[in-house]
Amino acid sequence: MKPASHHIVRCQRCGAPIVWCLTTANGRRQPVNAEPDETGNVAVTNGADGILYVRGLTKAHPEPTPGEWRGVPHHSTCPSPPPRRSSGGGQRQVSGVRPVPWQR
């Protein structure tokens, strides 16, 4: 199986062909490389509603079913993934705690 061409879009950051999927676990949107990859750790399936669904391959179900194809989440190969929010923008909040001169 392969993604249908109408599902394929380009990553806004690196221009690589990707497909947007919904995770079967919690319905979140996740970009997956459009090119199937035998070493991938997720399986994508074309839902009956025309939406692509992605699930993680687990030890219990390590192989994609005949209707699925194996792929790689694009976040793991994108050369410029979205910045993490926790990294801080380099601006430090000045602390209000200041050593007060001890004078009396």
Ligand SMILES: [Zn+2]
């Ligand atoms: Zn990308």
